[in-house]
Amino acid sequence: MNARLRILSAGPGVTLQDEGRRGFLRYGVTPAGPMDADAFLAATRAAGAGAAIEVSLGGVEIAAEEAEVGVAICAGNFEVRLDGRRLPGACALTLAPGARLALRAGPSGAWAYVAPFGRFDLSTVLGSLSTHTRSGLGGLKGCGPAAGDALGLVGARPGPKEPMALHAPWLEVASEKLRVLLGPQLDFFERETVALFLSARWRLSARSDRMAYRLEGPKLAHRSGHDIVSDGLAMGAIQVPGDGAPLVLMADRQPTGGYPKIAHVIGADLPALAQKRPGEEICFTAVSLEEAVAARRAKARALAEGVRLEALTPELTSEYLLGRNLVGGVVDGDGAR
Amino acid sequence: MAGYATPRFLDAGEAALSIEFGDTVDPEINTRVLALDAALRSAAPEGLIETLPTYRALLVCYEPLILSREKLLGVVEARLAEGPLDRPAAAPARWRLPCCYEAPCGEDLAEAAARLGLTPARFVEIHAGAEYRAYMYGFAPGWCYLGGLPRELALPRRATPRAPTPHGAVLIGGGLALVASNPMPTGWYVVGRTPERLFSPSREPPLFISPGDFLRFEPVDLESFHALEARAAKGERLALREGG
Numbered sequence: 001m002n003a004r005l006r007i008l009s010a011g012p013g014v015t016l017q018d019e020g021r022r023g024f025l026r027y028g029v030t031p032a033g034p035m036d037a038d039a040f041l042a043a044t045r046a047a048g049a050g051a052a053i054e055v056s057l058g059g060v061e062i063a064a065e066e067a068e069v070g071v072a073i074c075a076g077n078f079e080v081r082l083d084g085r086r087l088p089g090a091c092a093l094t095l096a097p098g099a100r101l102a103l104r105a106g107p108s109g110a111w112a113y114v115a116p117f118g119r120f121d122l123s124t125v126l127g128s129l130s131t132h133t134r135s136g137l138g139g140l141k142g143c144g145p146a147a148g149d150a151l152g153l154v155g156a157r158p159g160p161k162e163p164m165a166l167h168a169p170w171l172e173v174a175s176e177k178l179r180v181l182l183g184p185q186l187d188f189f190e191r192e193t194v195a196l197f198l199s200a201r202w203r204l205s206a207r208s209d210r211m212a213y214r215l216e217g218p219k220l221a222h223r224s225g226h227d228i229v230s231d232g233l234a235m236g237a238i239q240v241p242g243d244g245a246p247l248v249l250m251a252d253r254q255p256t257g258g259y260p261k262i263a264h265v266i267g268a269d270l271p272a273l274a275q276k277r278p279g280e281e282i283c284f285t286a287v288s289l290e291e292a293v294a295a296r297r298a299k300a301r302a303l304a305e306g307v308r309l310e311a312l313t314p315e316l317t318s319e320y321l322l323g324r325n326l327v328g329g330v331v332d333g334d335g336a337r
Numbered sequence: 338m339a340g341y342a343t344p345r346f347l348d349a350g351e352a353a354l355s356i357e358f359g360d361t362v363d364p365e366i367n368t369r370v371l372a373l374d375a376a377l378r379s380a381a382p383e384g385l386i387e388t389l390p391t392y393r394a395l396l397v398c399y400e401p402l403i404l405s406r407e408k409l410l411g412v413v414e415a416r417l418a419e420g421p422l423d424r425p426a427a428a429p430a431r432w433r434l435p436c437c438y439e440a441p442c443g444e445d446l447a448e449a450a451a452r453l454g455l456t457p458a459r460f461v462e463i464h465a466g467a468e469y470r471a472y473m474y475g476f477a478p479g480w481c482y483l484g485g486l487p488r489e490l491a492l493p494r495r496a497t498p499r500a501p502t503p504h505g506a507v508l509i510g511g512g513l514a515l516v517a518s519n520p521m522p523t524g525w526y527v528v529g530r531t532p533e534r535l536f537s538p539s540r541e542p543p544l545f546i547s548p549g550d551f552l553r554f555e556p557v558d559l560e561s562f563h564a565l566e567a568r569a570a571k572g573e574r575l576a577l578r579e580g581g
Contacts (some may be wrong), residue, residue: 232396
């Protein structure tokens with residue numbers, strides 16, 4: 001019997017993702033792929049794998065069956081516990097059969113990734129196993145894993161004997177404001193409207209999901225009309241529909257849209273945007289194409305350095321974190337519930 | 338000549354360039370989009386990731402750390418200098434697609450016909466008598482947007498979306514026609530259903546109608562619709578290509 005991961009519980013919005021579907025935009029097929037490519041790459045590179053379980057705010061509990069399975073986790077401020085023992089948000093470990101790994105939302109962050117050391121035994125659809133639930137493609141028959149599902153693995157192998165901290169240099173880069181490149185439909189907005197867009201403090205709406213992040217704040221008026229002849233949508237495109245509330249198109253975006261786009265979040269800052277939670281504030285700042293490419297290059301350099309696994313130092317044990325009161329939220333000690 | 342005298346190059350972030358040929362739905366403009374798309378795909382420079390042709394623009398997704406914007410523009414300008422993009426790279430195919438207009442398939446046909454001041458029979462006659470141009474796919478897999486809807490059938494979209502469409506819905510709205518492969522809420526009118534599966538991920542190729550192709554709807558009755566649907570479910574392609 002091959003090793004597998006058993007999903008003991010999963011909140012809504014937990015899906016399987018690889019780098020996404022490429023080459024089918026022209027047929028209306030959404031690329032999907034991870035919401036936070038940086039965290040996804042940290043987990044998958046540490047695991048030497050190409051796919052991960054993307055965990056939403058609903059959290060997940062996972063156990064290994066039949067054999068030991070290594071997993072790499074990149075979970076930011078999510079609470080990560082192995083049989084109740086608190087671990088750092090980015091780590092690699094071995095799940096022995098019967099052990100229970102639990103991820104729960106922490107004080108911040110919206111998406112976490114769990115990548116097995118091995119390959120999911122799933123057939124790809126149009127070259128990818130990324131789940132796009134709206135069109136029912138990829139994952140487990142078009143859906144994310146739910147409680148009770150087993151994820152078979154091919155070539156599964158154990159990870160480090162003792163849990164180790166995972167360091168990925170590209171995760172340490174963060175900017176205060178999200179950088180945008182203005183356009184391409186700037187001519188649909190007055191100069192003052194663009195200034196308002198850049199100066200406003202936006203709040204992420206509760207009506208946000210993998211398809212789009214909706215922003216609440218001042219209404220952005222169009223110069224005249226809010227319909228354009230539909231054209232292609234890149235990730236990070238900021239559409240302004242008729243109601244004046246901007247929508248940032250994310251991983252599960254529809255490939256084409258008919259609203260003017262005031263700006264695009266630059267590639268390097270998409271992960272930071274993805275990790276915002278409903279209710280959190282967002283501010284934008286405009287940069288040039290050169291700055292956007294430079295930021296992309298800096299991230300690519302950090303990615304080329306690769307990940308590093310380090311023994312857990314006392315500073316990273318749960319006792320220390322609790323002692324320093326660095327762990328947000330209520331300490332309930334129910335990780336082994 | 339329809340569209341802009343020279344294309345506009347608009348950045349959609351640092352990793353995508355929108356090359357706009359006009360701002361209307363027009364076959365000449367769309368032909369230029371598709372011709373540039375074919376040219377870029379046949380000799381793709383390293384770093385070009387994917388292209389997405391739509392009605393009037395080509396979105397070129399690229400990796401700027403491999404293919405700089407300048408180099409990409411150079412490739413596009415070189416093609417533009419070679420001559421006008423006035424004809425498709427390959428002869429467009431002409432398809433005949435079965436369509437059932439009868440109840441319950443043509444859910445909104447009576448409503449649409451009444452709004453247009455037509456009898457349902459006359460509506461079907463006009464709709465099935467026209468030849469449509471596939472402009473683009475968009476919104477969802479296999480949602481194929483069609484031009485060529487006769488003027489008599491031009492109807493604004495609904496103010497509020499209707500319930501999700503059935504599989505294979507044949508729709509009209511905003512002066513355009515559409516075949517929608519999978520259920521989604523929509524502001525368009527469902528005037529019929531095709532038993533064909535425009536998008537079938539397990540079939541090779543998963544999609545067979547290309548942007549730039551032409552198609553006609555061939556009315557079938559409800560009984561034939563069900564029989565054809567059963568054949569499509571087994572993976573058969575129902576649409577007939579004119580000229581074989």
